[in-house]
Amino acid sequence: MLDTLMEVSPDLILVVDRRGVIRRVGPQVTPLLHYEPAELIGQPVEVLVPEATRAAHVALRTTRFAAEDEQRPMGRPLALRARRKDGRLVPVDISLRPWDGDGEPCVLAVIRDVSHLVAAQRSAEKHARDLKALNARLSDFAHVIAHDLKAPLRGMAYHVEWLRDELLSDASDDARLALDRLQVLTDRMASLIDGVLRFSRAGLGPVDPAEPIDIEALLAELATTLAVPKGFTINAAGEMPQVLAWKTGLGQVLTNLVVNAFTHHDRPAEGHVTLSVAPAGPFHRFTVTDDGPGVAPEDRKLIFELFETGGRDATAGHGTGVGLAIVAALVGRVGGGIEVEDAPGGGTCFHFTWPRDTEEECHG
Numbered sequence: 001m002l003d004t005l006m007e008v009s010p011d012l013i014l015v016v017d018r019r020g021v022i023r024r025v026g027p028q029v030t031p032l033l034h035y036e037p038a039e040l041i042g043q044p045v046e047v048l049v050p051e052a053t054r055a056a057h058v059a060l061r062t063t064r065f066a067a068e069d070e071q072r073p074m075g076r077p078l079a080l081r082a083r084r085k086d087g088r089l090v091p092v093d094i095s096l097r098p099w100d101g102d103g104e105p106c107v108l109a110v111i112r113d114v115s116h117l118v119a120a121q122r123s124a125e126k127h128a129r130d131l132k133a134l135n136a137r138l139s140d141f142a143h144v145i146a147h148d149l150k151a152p153l154r155g156m157a158y159h160v161e162w163l164r165d166e167l168l169s170d171a172s173d174d175a176r177l178a179l180d181r182l183q184v185l186t187d188r189m190a191s192l193i194d195g196v197l198r199f200s201r202a203g204l205g206p207v208d209p210a211e212p213i214d215i216e217a218l219l220a221e222l223a224t225t226l227a228v229p230k231g232f233t234i235n236a237a238g239e240m241p242q243v244l245a246w247k248t249g250l251g252q253v254l255t256n257l258v259v260n261a262f263t264h265h266d267r268p269a270e271g272h273v274t275l276s277v278a279p280a281g282p283f284h285r286f287t288v289t290d291d292g293p294g295v296a297p298e299d300r301k302l303i304f305e306l307f308e309t310g311g312r313d314a315t316a317g318h319g320t321g322v323g324l325a326i327v328a329a330l331v332g333r334v335g336g337g338i339e340v341e342d343a344p345g346g347g348t349c350f351h352f353t354w355p356r357d358t359e360e361e362c363h364g
Contacts, residue, residue, distance in 0.1 A: 001099055012111040016045045020061055034085040045109075048082050050089055056104060082111060084147050090116040101327075146193045153193070156186050207333060210357045213247050216240035219275055221253075223259055224230045232262055235278035243284055244357030249330045254288070256323040257350050261290035263323075281355035284338060290348040300340045304328040327352070 006013045006026035012033070015024035022045055025037040033048065040047070046054045047059070078146045081089040093112045100106060133318050143340055200291060216236055223234045265271040295303060302308045307321040331338045338352040357364050 002099075007295050009110075011113075014040075014045070014111065015099065016107050016111040018106070020045050020058065023106060032084075033082060034092065034110070039085075050081050054130075091115050113181070123257075150192050151189065153186055153190055158184070160186065194285070204348075207246050208248055209246075210244040211247050211249065212242055213245055214240070214242050215277055216322075218251060218254065222255055226245060226255065226258060229262055229268070232265075232271040232273070233348065234258060234273045234275070237274050237287075237289075240275075241277055243277075243354075246334060246353055249334065250354060253327050253352065253354075254332050256327045257288040260323050261292060261348070262286070264292060265290065266293040279356070280353060283355055286336075286352050286354060288350045289343045290345060291343070294342055294346065294348050295340055303340070330336070 008050050009150040012028040013026040014022055017023050022043050024038045025040045027037060029035050029037055029314045046057055049057045080092050080094055082092045084090055093114045095110045097108045099108045160179055163179060218238055261273045276287045278285050303324050326340055334355055336353040341349050343349045
C-alpha cells in the first residue's frame with residue numbers, strides 16, 4: 001500500500017528509521033532534489049538538510065523521534081529548505097507521521113515543493129512595499145501641490161479685498177458682480193484644494209484601534225457641532241447600539257453623509273436626516289436617510305468619485321464633490337461597502353457596512 005502511495009503521490013515521501021537513516025524514497029525525489037532514489041537509500045536524512053542546520057536537526061530528531069502519534073508539520077509554513085544534490089536549497093513544506101510498517105518505528109516524511117508559493121509571497125510583499133511607497137509619494141505630492149496652489153489663491157483673495165476697498169461706491173454694478181464672482185471662484189478653489197488633502201488623508205491615514213462608541217451620543221455630538229441649518233433635524237431610528245470601531249473614521253463617514261444631506265437638500269427651510277443601525281453578519285449596517293430630492297439612478301455610482309457631484313449639482317454649483325468620495329474611501333479601508341437608493345416616500349438612503357469588532361459588543 002505504501003509503495004503504491006509513494007508512486008502516485010505528487011509529493012515526495014521518505015521513510016526514515018529511528019537512527020535517521022533513509023529506508024525508502026519516492027520517485028518524486030528526482031525532479032525535486034535531483035537525486036535518484038537508490039542514491040539516498042541508507043544515507044542519513046541530514047544529507048537533505050541545509051548544512052547550517054544539520055547539527056540542530058540531529059538533536060531535534062533524536063529528542064522528538066516518534067514522540068507524537070499523529071501527523072504534525074515540521075517548522076513554520078514557507079520557512080523550511082531542503083538541500084538538492086547540487087547543494088542548492090529548495091523551499092519545502094514537510095509533514096511527519098510515525099509509522100512502523102517495516103517492523104520497527106520509523107517516520108514518514110511528506111515533502112512538498114512550495115517554490116511557487118514562496119515566489120508568490122515575495123512578489124506580494126514587494127507589491128505591498130511598492131504600493132506603500134507610492135502612496136506615501138502621492139500623499140507628499142498632494143500636500144506640496146496644495147501648498148503651492150494655495151499661495152497664489154491667497155494673493156488673489158487679497159487683491160479682491162483691495163479692489164473692494166479701493167472702488168467702494170464708485171464701482172459699477174458689473175464691476176461689483178465681477179468681484180463677487182471672483183471671490184466665489186477663489187473660495188471654491190480653496191475648498192477643492194482642501195478637499196484633495198482630506199481625501200488623501202482618508203485613503204492613507206492610520207486606522208486607529210477599535211474603541212467603544214455610543215452611537216446615540218455620537219449622533220447627538222454631530223447635531224451639536226455641525227452647522228445644521230435652522231429647521232433641519234438629525235434623529236435616530238430605534239435603539240442605537242454601542243459598538244467597538246475606529247471612532248475617527250466612523251465619525252467622519254457619518255459627518256460627511258449628514259452634511260451631504262443638508263448641502264444638497266432642495267428645501268432650504270426644513271429637512272430631516274435619520275440614522276438607523278442593524279447587525280449584518282460580521283458587519284454593522286448603517287443607514288442614513290434624508291427627505292431631500294434624491295439621487296438620479298445614473299448618478300448613483302458617479303457621486304462617490306472625487307470631484308463628482310451628480311447631474312443636478314454639476315450645473316447648480318453645490319458642493320465640491322469630495323465628501324462622498326471620502327466616505328467611500330474610509331468605508332473601503334475597513335473592508336465595508338456603500339450603496340445608495342431612493343428612500344420610501346422620497347429622498348435618499350445611504351447604506352454602508354462597517355466591520356464589527358471580534359469582541360462581544362454591548363447594546364445600550
